[in-house]
Amino acid sequence: MSKVRLGLIGLGQMGRIHLRNSLDLRTIDMIAAADVSAKSLLLAKKSGVRRVFKDYSKLLKIPDIDAVVISLPNFLHLEAAIRAAEHQKHILIEKPLARNETEGAQIVSACKKNSVKLMVGYPLRFSPAFVELGENFRAGTLGEVQIAGGDFISVGPFSPRGGGSVPTPIPSWWFDKKLTGGGALIDLGCHLINLFKFYFEEVAEIRSQLGYKFNMEFEDHAICFMKFKKGVKAVLNVGWFGRYHSVQVRLYGMANYALAASKSSLLGYLRRISGPDRSTGFYRELEYFVNCIQSNIDPLPSGQEGLEDLQLITEAYRNTSSP
Numbered sequence: 001m002s003k004v005r006l007g008l009i010g011l012g013q014m015g016r017i018h019l020r021n022s023l024d025l026r027t028i029d030m031i032a033a034a035d036v037s038a039k040s041l042l043l044a045k046k047s048g049v050r051r052v053f054k055d056y057s058k059l060l061k062i063p064d065i066d067a068v069v070i071s072l073p074n075f076l077h078l079e080a081a082i083r084a085a086e087h088q089k090h091i092l093i094e095k096p097l098a099r100n101e102t103e104g105a106q107i108v109s110a111c112k113k114n115s116v117k118l119m120v121g122y123p124l125r126f127s128p129a130f131v132e133l134g135e136n137f138r139a140g141t142l143g144e145v146q147i148a149g150g151d152f153i154s155v156g157p158f159s160p161r162g163g164g165s166v167p168t169p170i171p172s173w174w175f176d177k178k179l180t181g182g183g184a185l186i187d188l189g190c191h192l193i194n195l196f197k198f199y200f201e202e203v204a205e206i207r208s209q210l211g212y213k214f215n216m217e218f219e220d221h222a223i224c225f226m227k228f229k230k231g232v233k234a235v236l237n238v239g240w241f242g243r244y245h246s247v248q249v250r251l252y253g254m255a256n257y258a259l260a261a262s263k264s265s266l267l268g269y270l271r272r273i274s275g276p277d278r279s280t281g282f283y284r285e286l287e288y289f290v291n292c293i294q295s296n297i298d299p300l301p302s303g304q305e306g307l308e309d310l311q312l313i314t315e316a317y318r319n320t321s322s323p
Contacts, residue, residue: 004290005064008033009056009080010071011040014094018069021283023047027290034059060087067293075179078103085110090117092289096190097306099181101314104307111303118303119289123281124195125301129260133249134199136258143255148234150192151248156184156240175216183218185316188238190309194301200228206312207319213241224316
């Protein structure tokens with residue numbers, strides 16, 4: 001397979017990142033895009049996408065498409081992923097895999113039943129700083145790691161949208177717990193939970209403290225306490241209260257310590273993801289996904305990993321205490 005013929009479902013902020021990166025990658029032939037927004041479809045058309053649809057079911061019926069990127073709101077993941085699997089399309093789906101573990105299990109089952117590849121979009125797994133940190137840990141240069149810390153603070157759903165002179169309103173689904181599945185913990189915490197599982201493997205215990213600074217029906221910040229079967233203890237801090245974008249991970253071993261970080265102002269972050277950048281995790285995860293299809297390799301992070309992350313998040317929500 002010389003090029004992977006790709007379809008893009010959803011052209012919100014993350015969908016546009018995937019659009020720009022896919023048009024830059026020589027291994028991809030961007031066939032079609034779908035979104036309910038006429039403005040977004042016009043952008044895709046102007047960018048060089050040949051076919052655009054308001055109804056993604058029409059995109060899925062195109063026999064030439066090998067794979068799709070699903071970049072839709074959380075509550076639409078289940079239906080879109082199952083329908084894509086039934087149309088024999090390989091899937092890269094934005095995190096979280098679904099709103100809850102029940103939906104996640106249905107997605108994983110549908111992909112197995114239809115023999116399609118399923119990958120969950122976790123860009124930290126491909127970001128150079130966090131990849132190098134993991135390599136140092138596995139090489140033993142830190143000695144036996146005892147404790148770890150992770151922070152992911154951003155503006156969350158309050159990020160400016162639209163890119164024009166008149167800001168686009170924040171979509172209402174962001175503020176409905178039934179549609180999101182939760183708040184900052186599921187939105188940001190899933191990144192760090194998945195990364196720490198990648199480093200330290202099986203989790204023995206997880207619990208949380210949730211915060212409600214903005215008095216919404218779900219948490220806008222959270223602390224997670226994790227213990228791994230190998231003995232490592234980790235503390236994760238996530239929040240939607242920053243006017244910046246900051247991800248930091250720290251590992252403390254008996255011989256040394258190391259950290260990885262990605263930090264920028266909100267404007268700097270939006271500029272950094274506004275065009276193709278081959279050094280970003282977003283770019284590298286898409287490049288890796290299409291390479292897996294070309295080489296017939298099962299991609300990681302897998303759908304099963306995404307399901308396990310949801311199971312841990314459910315447990316963290318269940319095992320919560322007051323600050």
